[in-house]
Amino acid sequence: MAMEKKKILEELKRKFPQEIKETSTLFRDETLVIDGDSILEIVTFLKNEPYEYTMLLDLTCVDYKGQEPRFEMVYHLFSLSRNHRLRIKTRLSEKELSIDSLTSLWNNANWLEREVFDMFGIHFKGHPDLKRIFMYDGFEGYPLRKDYPLRKRQPIIPLRK
């Protein structure tokens, strides 16, 4: 099983030599770091035979304030037949905050990408209905970015006392 896992990373490196920047296995998790433009291509390749990463476990974002490029998108894929998890990371800079959407491949990417848009402000190209999911209409700002203060409240109705 460990031999098979190693093969996956090396085969991907051979198939996409330019797009994959680095691979690592820190804390026993396999990770790929790729270019932002080729995410759809690589993920489509992984979803089909023979790898069959049929489930999108998670889709999230990390804000590295002070570094350039600032945001990092993280995808977790899971293959039921091979029982293997894979993490794909890609960096986005603040001036170009958009990336391809995965709604054509997986249905739950719809809500996951709406959540990332709500919390970080990243735009997804090709998403059918990109709007806020957790915060209310009229909320200004993106809460999970590092420059949004923790206690800044924006109440909708006037408060008494």
Add this chain to the structure above:
Amino acid sequence: MKGSFITTKFNHILGWARKFSLFHYPYVTACCGMEYMSAACAHFDLDRFGAGWTRFSPRQSDMLLVVGTITQKSAPVLKIVYDQMTEPKWVVAFGTCAVSGGIYDNYAVVQGIDSIIPVDIYIPGCPPRPETVLDALVKLQEKIQNQEQEWRWKKRKY
């Protein structure tokens, strides 16, 4: 003299009737809902105090139990529900998140519902034990008994 004795006695009887037949509307959001369910069921019974049957509509109830965290997004909803209730009405804040925002001091949580609606009884605890809830209910009943009751043909002092 005799008139005021009758009105005082009537006040007393109305208070007695109102306190033992409370219909509550539970506005349940979060973890305190589990303790509310425990308090309402067989082990720690709310029914023996008269506050048993939950009225599933705010217009038919006279006690609003705000259970759990209230976020900024659901604050207008709470105000609408409170406005729909008819007089006389009492509000009970159940759990620390409803009393004062609880452990969540951030951009999304209202720090206590008394910044939205007036509150009668505060129940602390995260989540409060069912015995605390029953004690709070008894205190509310005492408060109802001792307050000035409102009835339709009462002469108001303008």
Add this chain to the structure above:
Amino acid sequence: MPTRIQKEAKKENILLNMGPSHPAMHGTIRVMLELDGEKIVNSEVEVGYLHRGFEKICENRTYFNLLPYTDRLNYVSPLINNLAYVMTVEKMLGLNVPERAQYIRVIMNELSRISDHLTCIAAMAMECGAFTVFLYKIKAREFIWDVIEETTGARMTTSYIRIGGVKADLHPDYENSLKKAINETRKVLKDVDGLLSKNKIFLNRTRDIAVLTPEEAISYGWTGPCLRSTGAYYDVRKAHPYLVYDLLHFEIPLGERGDNFDRYYVRMKEMEQSLRIIEQAMEKMPKSKRPSSLMADGMEPAKAIKLSRKKRVEEKIRLSPNLRGSEKEVYQDILTDDKRYIIPPKEDLYTSIEGIINHFKFFMKGHGIRPPKGEVYFSVEGGNGELGFYIVSDGTDKPYRLHLRGPCFHIVSAMEKLIKGRYVADIIPTFGSFNMIGGELDR
């Protein structure tokens, strides 16, 4: 701002709003329906009424301080969330947990899972009209919570599972109360099975309603009992075994059709398997090395305190300095040996200088638990599916980013598709079978 359904609806159809505060007892979620008579033509689900900013808060608290926040995520099975977070941090630190602590964790896990499934089915049945089932199940849940309370001190939000082990050892009397809880749960399960599984009304309301095929369920990211009811076999306890699950024998029940009834039935069967796991763990657990002359067991607390204040104190009256079960002698059973990541025992803290320094360094700002730099993802089998934590650490004592993979989020995202074309009355059992927990959905 008009919502999507307001823009898309035809003029002759009614728009109905099942608002955030509704008596279906699941929490706050808003469902807007476009109706043609009683049939649902289109629908839109709006979540976020319980968004408490869990992820943002966690960036401002140390790894130890944020344990109580994890309790309140999936609040019907709080010990499982605790475990998921703690095992993620342990994966980063590379800690070894003693065996007795692992068995205790397994027992607490399965008790929480049983309480989760009990609440789910109780609420689902109550909304369909079967009020008796609700009362029976909450009664059984009280016995389980009694067991948890004897050991941990709290009924619901316990913060019991700590980094490196558990907080305290099991109560010396736990076997009796656990056996009582298991018997009561078995009785209740048998009763409810007789009341609901062959009941014509319940079957009419739940059979062949809201059906999902395994491929669609996987593309929606479903995990847990909802996925297993469609027929796909995936359970984190068998696929990536953690704790001592690979030493225990249990089965994974699978459904056939993926409708509401299968989701209910899979949960009932899983509860029986959980009871089996608890009984096996009770037998296989290694015995504790607790010295027998420890405490005033069986004595009234007031009398014990009074006796212990006498000048000539007998050896047997000795009260525990902290929660019962967390004395120094049992520390090697319940917590790991690595001193950097656990709180020292109170006997050391109050009597020796090394204990004070240890304690001080653990809680001091900037010191304490500082995992190495990097990212890690770990998941456990929660009540609803795969509950995963993704932690990014930058070497300091606070996590740089913490993300929760909540199973409810993915399950509820399929709701709009499932209720399309059905009647209004079908929403209630469908929604009840999802087991939507607001704390996990909205974080």
